[in-house]
Amino acid sequence: MQRRSKKGEGGLVTLEDIALKAGVSHSTVSRALADSPLVNPSTKERIQNLAREAGYQVNQVARNLKTRSTKTIGLVVPEVSNPFYPELIQRVADHAKLAGYSLQLHLSAADQESESDCIASLSANRADGVLLVTGERGLVARSQVNALAASGTPVVIMGWVEDSDHLELVAGDDSAGGRELAKHLADLGHTRIAVLGKAPHRGAFDRLVGFGDVLRERGIPLLPEMSIEVKNEEDVRLGVTRLLALPDPPTAIFAYQDSLAAVVYRQLEEAGVSIPNEMTVVGFDDLDLATYLSPRLTTVGAHISPLASAFVGLLVSRIQGTHPEPAPESIIVTPKLIVRASSAPPRSRGVAFGSLS
Amino acid sequence: MQRRSKKGEGGLVTLEDIALKAGVSHSTVSRALADSPLVNPSTKERIQNLAREAGYQVNQVARNLKTRSTKTIGLVVPEVSNPFYPELIQRVADHAKLAGYSLQLHLSAADQESESDCIASLSANRADGVLLVTGERGLVARSQVNALAASGTPVVIMGWVEDSDHLELVAGDDSAGGRELAKHLADLGHTRIAVLGKAPHRGAFDRLVGFGDVLRERGIPLLPEMSIEVKNEEDVRLGVTRLLALPDPPTAIFAYQDSLAAVVYRQLEEAGVSIPNEMTVVGFDDLDLATYLSPRLTTVGAHISPLASAFVGLLVSRIQGTHPEPAPESIIVTPKLIVRASSAPPRSRGVAFGSLS
DNA sequence: ATCTGCGTTGCACACGATTGCAGAGATACT
DNA sequence: AGTATCTCTGCAATCGTGTGCAACGCAGAT
Numbered sequence: 070m071q072r073r074s075k076k077g078e079g080g081l082v083t084l085e086d087i088a089l090k091a092g093v094s095h096s097t098v099s100r101a102l103a104d105s106p107l108v109n110p111s112t113k114e115r116i117q118n119l120a121r122e123a124g125y126q127v128n129q130v131a132r133n134l135k136t137r138s139t140k141t142i143g144l145v146v147p148e149v150s151n152p153f154y155p156e157l158i159q160r161v162a163d164h165a166k167l168a169g170y171s172l173q174l175h176l177s178a179a180d181q182e183s184e185s186d187c188i189a190s191l192s193a194n195r196a197d198g199v200l201l202v203t204g205e206r207g208l209v210a211r212s213q214v215n216a217l218a219a220s221g222t223p224v225v226i227m228g229w230v231e232d233s234d235h236l237e238l239v240a241g242d243d244s245a246g247g248r249e250l251a252k253h254l255a256d257l258g259h260t261r262i263a264v265l266g267k268a269p270h271r272g273a274f275d276r277l278v279g280f281g282d283v284l285r286e287r288g289i290p291l292l293p294e295m296s297i298e299v300k301n302e303e304d305v306r307l308g309v310t311r312l313l314a315l316p317d318p319p320t321a322i323f324a325y326q327d328s329l330a331a332v333v334y335r336q337l338e339e340a341g342v343s344i345p346n347e348m349t350v351v352g353f354d355d356l357d358l359a360t361y362l363s364p365r366l367t368t369v370g371a372h373i374s375p376l377a378s379a380f381v382g383l384l385v386s387r388i389q390g391t392h393p394e395p396a397p398e399s400i401i402v403t404p405k406l407i408v409r410a411s412s413a414p415p416r417s418r419g420v421a422f423g424s425l426s
Numbered sequence: 427m428q429r430r431s432k433k434g435e436g437g438l439v440t441l442e443d444i445a446l447k448a449g450v451s452h453s454t455v456s457r458a459l460a461d462s463p464l465v466n467p468s469t470k471e472r473i474q475n476l477a478r479e480a481g482y483q484v485n486q487v488a489r490n491l492k493t494r495s496t497k498t499i500g501l502v503v504p505e506v507s508n509p510f511y512p513e514l515i516q517r518v519a520d521h522a523k524l525a526g527y528s529l530q531l532h533l534s535a536a537d538q539e540s541e542s543d544c545i546a547s548l549s550a551n552r553a554d555g556v557l558l559v560t561g562e563r564g565l566v567a568r569s570q571v572n573a574l575a576a577s578g579t580p581v582v583i584m585g586w587v588e589d590s591d592h593l594e595l596v597a598g599d600d601s602a603g604g605r606e607l608a609k610h611l612a613d614l615g616h617t618r619i620a621v622l623g624k625a626p627h628r629g630a631f632d633r634l635v636g637f638g639d640v641l642r643e644r645g646i647p648l649l650p651e652m653s654i655e656v657k658n659e660e661d662v663r664l665g666v667t668r669l670l671a672l673p674d675p676p677t678a679i680f681a682y683q684d685s686l687a688a689v690v691y692r693q694l695e696e697a698g699v700s701i702p703n704e705m706t707v708v709g710f711d712d713l714d715l716a717t718y719l720s721p722r723l724t725t726v727g728a729h730i731s732p733l734a735s736a737f738v739g740l741l742v743s744r745i746q747g748t749h750p751e752p753a754p755e756s757i758i759v760t761p762k763l764i765v766r767a768s769s770a771p772p773r774s775r776g777v778a779f780g781s782l783s
Numbered sequence: 784a785t786c787t788g789c790g791t792t793g794c795a796c797a798c799g800a801t802t803g804c805a806g807a808g809a810t811a812c813t
Numbered sequence: 814a815g816t817a818t819c820t821c822t823g824c825a826a827t828c829g830t831g832t833g834c835a836a837c838g839c840a841g842a843t
Contacts, residue, residue, distance in 0.1 A: 081549075081577050083799060094823050099801060109821060124573060129550045130490045131799035134828050139487065149516050150714065155506035162533050171547060174531040176519050190528060193486045216481060220438050331718045338720045357507065361688045363695045363720065440829060451793050456831060466791060488829035491798050
């Protein structure tokens, strides 16, 4: 059993191994496994059988070197603790697989250098293309992205960027989403509305702009003491407490992200304020999380699947595209308002309707 | 500017390109960039500078082929919609990076073939090792795993498997976790306890065994009508409704997973049953989700970071290990009980304490 | 002046797959 | 029988790096 001893040698089976067994050259084996019409049908089948029973697995590393393509796309994501990203990863993975590409995931985390590191690694590994989702600070590694694109590897960005010139971009229309929410709250009759979120970077800025525009149109003020900027959960705690302590507290809170709304929920509950009877809360993103919360969260968001589809689709078209430098394309997806159970008309001040005081 | 024109050719900069600029052979460039003591310090520096300003990025594909190692480990995970997995991915990525490995993520999803496909792909890409997290059906692609391990690629499994023989394994002690929860509920005074979960595959089986053992010790019955098997969210809805409709309804519900507990919460809320006053709910896993729920969920779980550390550590030691076939090692982590706000003593039946009826 | 040794560099092969090109048979046609 | 054509197979180069081995120049020792 010489074959046995060869197998145990540690290295995996190569074309040459099968060629020896079949008594042909490795070229013929290569062609046979590629189902080339150049090889005799009978020998082709014989070789394919031999390969199967020898457990042959093509060495992608060697193939990639020769073909100068890895059929791999890199996906750079800031983190995965915000449930938006896992949902996105799932969808991107599905669409990529469908297009014949496999995924190389990198987490750019919080630290500054990391985003550049991810791109460097993907460049070194010769990914055919790169999908980059920006975090709260926008596109940190802009120069690396430009360098990568200049060397012929397409890059598509998702999320907020400071300046979208010369970039392929997929993003939600944050401003329109903000407008939808403001309309909803105004229609319900709210006039004292608070906003709460991380520093106005990222889409958060546009969300607030759209939100504020509608309020202004309707003559509803957005008071400074009703605008809370937070950095972490503790800040949310303090902010909500401060809002409730105001002489004229708000009747509705708009949290820039669903995940922040969840923290607001917790804090309101501890303070004994019921949602939506005593306080309306709305979020932004429409994560799965929004339906786990009780009451289920009214929010605004785009379906992730079409977003991911556009994301991958744009990249793949750039990878396969023959045109060397097409005009950069931007795809803007308009999110939809999803009314659930966390929003209701404000309680009339000083008068208690309903059975509970 | 001949260099410019070369750069624009599409292909990236190679060792040979820099060799030409420096007037040396590619071997010398290779050694210089590897900081080998074999090259003259002055030329070494000159070459390094040239490489930097030319934007040289080593071609990992070629290097991998030559060195027969990719410094890459594959991570196979069933899905990412259950928040347990993203948390795990994050930690595994961190630990892998620390050990000098980059990650190749594959989602084995629900379908049967996929787990095998993932392994095949990782094998083809010559990952140095594979981490596989099992789903609800345990280790589906056992034969492929064995084949991969036999060919010299270490594989470490995490999660429940039907038969752990000959496998490197990292798992939580589900049975111990179940015991902890049962003790907690018994200590609180509960005697009518329901259990709810997916079909008793996976660790769920062991969780229930440990849970049941303690109940038996304490003389608490586990009635058939109190045992709900669910497949999806709709089943949870029906199950909870059925429990509440019993002539003698339970005072506590044990959901096998935190994510199921979240659905139970929703259903109880809709039925107007308050937690924990009228019903105690406990989960299993200790996800971040558990603290988002209101009231915050009492559960049991292991910290994911040490789990991930053991996972990666075991694999890396196997990759670097010289010993060809060491005895398979199993690492079992004991989870801890985390008491939060969803568990309380049962209300005395028929008598209303407190201010609310 | 020759030898030994050290420091430095280049030659050439290997990794495993793909593929253009040439050549060997077999067949058909004149 | 000779030639053209077609089918099939092997040779060899190539992708970009890493590295053993030989060779080179130069210094010091004999």
